[in-house]
Amino acid sequence: MKLATFMKNENERLAVQIGDQLIDVEETAKQNNWNEILNDVMQVIELDQSGLEELEAKVNEAVSNGSAVVVAEEGLVWGPCVTRPRKIICVGLNYRKHADETNAPYPEVPILFNKFDNTLTGHLSEIPVPVVTNELDYEVELGIVIGKKTKNVTQEKALSHVFGYCTVNDLSARDLQMRTPQWLLGKTCDKFSPVGPYLVTSDEVGDPNNLILKTYVNDELRQNSNTSDMIFSCAEIVSYISRHMTLEPGDLILTGTPEGVVFGLPADERIYIQPGDVVTVEIEKLGKLTNKFVQESGKALTYA
Structure with missing residues (x-):
C-alpha cells in the first residue's frame, strides 16, 4: 500500500x-x-x-x-507521511561517494544523530530558510519506518521488522552543523525533515538497497545515485540501532545521503539553497517530494 x-x-x-x-x-x-x-x-x-x-x-x-471517497488533489495540503515517530534517528556519511566528495574516511560503525518532530513537514510545504544560516543544503535520503517493537534483531531478520519506506530530505545548515563536533543544531531547524508524499509498505518496495535516488534544484539534477552505494545496508542499520535501543512502531530512520550535495563541491562553487528555490527529492518506487523555500521572517540576533 x-x-x-x-x-x-x-x-x-x-x-x-x-x-x-x-x-x-x-x-x-x-x-x-x-x-x-x-x-x-x-x-x-x-x-x-x-x-x-x-x-x-x-x-x-x-x-x-464506486463507494470510495476520493480526495481532490487540487489545493490539497499534504502532511508528513509519518506523523508522530517517537524517534527520528539519522545515519551520517553512509554513502561511499558522499564520503569521498567530502574527503571523509569511511566510518567503521554507523554514525548516528537525531532529529525532532519539529522538523517534520509534508510534500509541497513551504520551508523557511532560517535567518541563522547562509549554508542550507539538501540531502535526499531513504527513510525506514519501523513496524514492530525491535530489540537486538539480527541482520538476517531486521528487514522483517520494517513497516515501509519513504522519501526524505534531510535538510542541513552546514555552517551550524560544522560549528561544533555535534551536528544536531544544523539538522533540527523547523521543517528540516520533509517526508513523503507516501509511506510505501515494504512488500511493494522489495530490496531497499537497490533504489535510484535523485535531487533536483529548480529542475537541475544535483544528486543521482543508488542505495546500493550505502556503506551500511538498511538491514545492518536496523540491527545496529536495535542493539543499543528499542525501536518502536513508527520510529523513523534516515539512512544517509549520496554524493552531489552542495557541501561536496569546492568552496568557491558552492551555491546553497536560497529563498525562491524549489527542491525535489525522488526515490524509485516511493515518489517525488517537492518543497519551495521562502525567507524566514525576522532577523538574526547577535549574542554576546
Whole structure:
C-alpha cells in the first residue's frame, strides 16, 4: 500500500493511493459502514499483517464498486507521511561517494544523530530558510519506518521488522552543523525533515538497497545515485540501532545521503539553497517530494 497524510479542517487525515486516486480512508469507512474506522497513519503502522491485508482489501473493494471517497488533489495540503515517530534517528556519511566528495574516511560503525518532530513537514510545504544560516543544503535520503517493537534483531531478520519506506530530505545548515563536533543544531531547524508524499509498505518496495535516488534544484539534477552505494545496508542499520535501543512502531530512520550535495563541491562553487528555490527529492518506487523555500521572517540576533 501507499499511505499518505493530508490536512482537513486543521486535522491530519489518513489516505491510501490507489492508481491515480487518493482515497480518504475515514470518509470511505463511514460511507461503507466499516466496523473499524482508521484516521491516522500511526494506527495503520500498528496493524498486524492480517489487519493490513483487510484494510487494503476494503479500500480496493470500495474503489471497484464506486463507494470510495476520493480526495481532490487540487489545493490539497499534504502532511508528513509519518506523523508522530517517537524517534527520528539519522545515519551520517553512509554513502561511499558522499564520503569521498567530502574527503571523509569511511566510518567503521554507523554514525548516528537525531532529529525532532519539529522538523517534520509534508510534500509541497513551504520551508523557511532560517535567518541563522547562509549554508542550507539538501540531502535526499531513504527513510525506514519501523513496524514492530525491535530489540537486538539480527541482520538476517531486521528487514522483517520494517513497516515501509519513504522519501526524505534531510535538510542541513552546514555552517551550524560544522560549528561544533555535534551536528544536531544544523539538522533540527523547523521543517528540516520533509517526508513523503507516501509511506510505501515494504512488500511493494522489495530490496531497499537497490533504489535510484535523485535531487533536483529548480529542475537541475544535483544528486543521482543508488542505495546500493550505502556503506551500511538498511538491514545492518536496523540491527545496529536495535542493539543499543528499542525501536518502536513508527520510529523513523534516515539512512544517509549520496554524493552531489552542495557541501561536496569546492568552496568557491558552492551555491546553497536560497529563498525562491524549489527542491525535489525522488526515490524509485516511493515518489517525488517537492518543497519551495521562502525567507524566514525576522532577523538574526547577535549574542554576546
